[in-house]
Each structure stands twice: as structure tokens, then as C-alpha cells.
Amino acid sequence: MGANKGDEVFINEIKAGNQAAFEAMVLKYQPKLMSSLVGYTKSVDQAEELCQKTFIKVWQKIHSFRGDSALFTWIYRIGINLAKNDFASSFSKHSKVTGSLDQNEHDVPEYVSPEIQLIAAQSEDKIMEFIQTLDSDTKTAFTLREAEGRTYDEIAEILSCPIGTVRSRIFRARQLILEFMTKENIINE
């Protein structure tokens, strides 16, 4: 599976040196990467550090990304390799950093407070239950996008409706979920 349409947008812009696109890509994939790294390291602090290192490396190596895999798969591999190196070096008395990461070369944006980098486990089921209460049209469009990774074109075809309707239904779902999360104090407004 190669880079999808959504990823291509970011990749091309980042390769052209668009820093805003890089920041958007970080914001988009940080939760997913954090989740994977917390799962791997069993430590939020270590995962945060690795997450930062990973995105620095992504910025440094983006020109070598050829789109043979999905962008997140590539980011994930970088993150897990860094985690493995960290793990190996923690067992070594000669634990010198092997690959130098110049932090000054590009700072990874930090707009996001650590407490909302991941949704608390106890809130996850509440959110999933809330999604089930969405009206059928909204829920279907959202699920086809988020759970199945369908494009707007594909969803429009499946649901026999215009792309604009798909776009507004997906947005409506996200808006309602965010409102629910705020109401339930899962995230701040």
C-alpha cells in the first residue's frame, strides 16, 4: 500500500519546504505515534521523547520517502527503530548516541499539552458509545472514513450522495464528538 491521497498532500508540501505542512503532519500523526510508542515502551515520558526524536528524523529524511508505504507506516518504522536503539543502549555501558539528531536543525512544534496527547483509557468507551448514537448518515460517513480509510469519492459512491454532503457529514461527526468530549471533560474547550 503506497502513500494515500491525504498523505501525498503533506509529503509534497513538506518536500517543498512548507513548514506549516510539516506542523500539520505532526499534529495529525502525533496521537497515533504516541499510542504506538507508549504501547512499545510502556512509558509516557519515554514515548514523548521518542515522538519528538521521530519527527525530527522525519523532517531530516522526508526527501528519501518514496511513497512505497503509507506515510504513517514509514513514520512508525522510524519511531520503533529509535525505540529499539534506546532500548539497546540502555543495556549497554557504552551507551553513546549512535545517530546524532541535531535538535536545532528543526524544532518539532509543541502546541499540545502532554495531558491531551492521548485520550484517557477510561474515556475511550464513552466516546465509542457516543459515536454509536450519531444519526445513521453521519455515523456511516464518519466510520467509512476513519475506520475503513475510504476517500470522499468512495464514500459518495457508496452512499449515493454528493461529495459535499460526505464532507459535511464527516465534519459534523467530528464536531459532535468534540462537543461530547468537552461536555464530558475529556478534553478542554
Added chain:
Amino acid sequence: MNKDLEQLSALYDGELSREEIHEGLKKMNEDPRMKETFHKFGLISELVQRKTQKKIFKGIIFKRSPQQS
């Protein structure tokens, strides 16, 4: 504002034209709240995708169990 947020949602999904992408990224750059909302879209995606994968995984185990026993 809703129109901007709907555009942000489509930007998140990579479903905008090149011109709209630049416009969306510019708006995000100018408004920290939009950046935060974009990140929250990521939180929701992560959760839904992980939970859905878990369900599929559990389904596979359930289907295999009777054959194994």
C-alpha cells in the same frame, strides 16, 4: 467559523485542492485554536482506528476458537 472548521476537517483528510490546502494551512498557522482542533481530529482518529482494529482482532480470535478446541 463552521465553514473554516469544515475545511480543516477536509484538510485533515487530504481532500482539498492545492489552493485550498495552502489556504487551510495559512489559516491554521494564524489561529492556534485551529491547530488544536486539527490535533483533536488526530486524537479521535487514533482512538477510532485502534478500537476498530481491536474489534476486528477479537472477531478473528472468536472465529478461530471453535476450530481449535
